[in-house]
Amino acid sequence: MSYKLQVYTGDRPGAGTDANIKILFYDDCGTKTPEFKLDTFFRNDFERGGMDEFTVKLPSELQFGCVKKIEFWRDSVGLGSSWYLDRISVIDEARTYVYEFPVFRWIRTDHHYVIEHLDTSLPQFDEQKEQRQMELEEKRELYKLKVKVPGLPIQVDQIPSDENFSTEYRWDMKKLKYKLALDTLIVRVKSGKWTDLESLKNIYVTHHLPKPEATETWREDSHFGDQRVSGVNPVMIKLCTHIPEKFGVTEEMVKPFLEGLTLNEAIQQNRLFIVDLKINEDVPCQNDSFVLCSPIALFFETSCKQLMPIAIQLFQSKLEPGNPVFLPSDPPMTWLLAKMWYNNADSAVHQALTHLGLTHLIMEGIAAITHRNLSPTHPIFKLLAPHFLYLIAINTLGLQALINEGGWVDSVQGIGIKGTFFLIAKGVKTWRMDVEGTIPEELRQRGVRTDGSSSFFSEDFKNCWTTRSSRIIRTAMMLCCCTMPSTLMLRA
Numbered sequence: 001m002s003y004k005l006q007v008y009t010g011d012r013p014g015a016g017t018d019a020n021i022k023i024l025f026y027d028d029c030g031t032k033t034p035e036f037k038l039d040t041f042f043r044n045d046f047e048r049g050g051m052d053e054f055t056v057k058l059p060s061e062l063q064f065g066c067v068k069k070i071e072f073w074r075d076s077v078g079l080g081s082s083w084y085l086d087r088i089s090v091i092d093e094a095r096t097y098v099y100e101f102p103v104f105r106w107i108r109t110d111h112h113y114v115i116e117h118l119d120t121s122l123p124q125f126d127e128q129k130e131q132r133q134m135e136l137e138e139k140r141e142l143y144k145l146k147v148k149v150p151g152l153p154i155q156v157d158q159i160p161s162d163e164n165f166s167t168e169y170r171w172d173m174k175k176l177k178y179k180l181a182l183d184t185l186i187v188r189v190k191s192g193k194w195t196d197l198e199s200l201k202n203i204y205v206t207h208h209l210p211k212p213e214a215t216e217t218w219r220e221d222s223h224f225g226d227q228r229v230s231g232v233n234p235v236m237i238k239l240c241t242h243i244p245e246k247f248g249v250t251e252e253m254v255k256p257f258l259e260g261l262t263l264n265e266a267i268q269q270n271r272l273f274i275v276d277l278k279i280n281e282d283v284p285c286q287n288d289s290f291v292l293c294s295p296i297a298l299f300f301e302t303s304c305k306q307l308m309p310i311a312i313q314l315f316q317s318k319l320e321p322g323n324p325v326f327l328p329s330d331p332p333m334t335w336l337l338a339k340m341w342y343n344n345a346d347s348a349v350h351q352a353l354t355h356l357g358l359t360h361l362i363m364e365g366i367a368a369i370t371h372r373n374l375s376p377t378h379p380i381f382k383l384l385a386p387h388f389l390y391l392i393a394i395n396t397l398g399l400q401a402l403i404n405e406g407g408w409v410d411s412v413q414g415i416g417i418k419g420t421f422f423l424i425a426k427g428v429k430t431w432r433m434d435v436e437g438t439i440p441e442e443l444r445q446r447g448v449r450t451d452g453s454s455s456f457f458s459e460d461f462k463n464c465w466t467t468r469s470s471r472i473i474r475t476a477m478m479l480c481c482c483t484m485p486s487t488l489m490l491r492a
């Protein structure tokens, strides 16, 4: 009997090895094979990112069943002896079966690693408890936690080398960067200077790109309504169950837009929705001449299932002078500007909180804590690990290159990094795993669950989940999963 082995070395700095590798196999009855040295004559095996094939022949007298686990180890021979092993596939050609041994670990010198087929088990059922403990201790050294900015979610102190982008990924990013730079240059030359909003459309004409629908519809109220549910920040809108005291909107003001209903009737029929960006209050701006609104906006679901804005108040207190309620019946430019100020406020919440704070940063802490507490053998780790790929690397790069003092965010966004961090700290304070981190509960709290209070959001939410807001939804789904390791049973 013989097995064909495919050994996949990882693609990361220092992953390849010149050390001697040995392996043996156990079957489901505990029968053990002799050890085999994995070496191909005149070939430099186990190079970074490479796959090496070997054939091992079992002694003819050995009664050996199905491969249940493998044991392998390395010595410290050679200049570069460290080894990051992705996986080993054991191909039983006689039985036409492939046994997969996902490893995804740095292999220490002289430690005998025992990995079961598919390497998935809860700690209480793991036969390799010591190995599991040893690996967790190593991970706790690598993933040290730190609050880098007061009030922001916990992060890793130093990025572990395993979290860095792979060479292939770095190369792809470089290629993309140069391609984009070249494309931008061509666009500049071909489309001319942007003198007004209309001239932006030249980009699509000169590049034969499909013109986005929004270039024609961005002024329309229906587009503004759509942005609340299928834009980048669809997590702010709630079912309106009453008009807040601080909101100066009256029955008289919105009467023309309610298709003959009173405000109360619209509320009773679950057709009134509200966004209150109170969180923007007191957020510092990049400089004193900038203003960030903290608007309240009211939306009505028409009989054609279209969400339409019917009133916008740009600041919180209705008693303040110069804080009127803007209406669709106002002069077109006035109403358009009210919607633009609203969107500016919404974009601050989206970029700082929904995107950076509650997606990137909160997930970094969860990734680090997962590494510190769950072995790579744990089934929950296996489910989460693909979602953590390059997360810490992107955050580290982002915080160094974009969200630093005088960097991109500081110079392009009205609230700069001071306001960005302020908003995140404010939002994180009230964020809860069992509410905002759990999709069904989050939807229920906002009154927009698909199975009850409002029929309007069913299709729209489905669409925005699967397309434009996939990152937010994916994050939230991961957070749902992450509630599980909190029980002691699943720990480690």
Ligand SMILES: [Fe+2]
Residues within 6 Å of the ligand: 355, 360
């Ligand atoms: Fe992002």
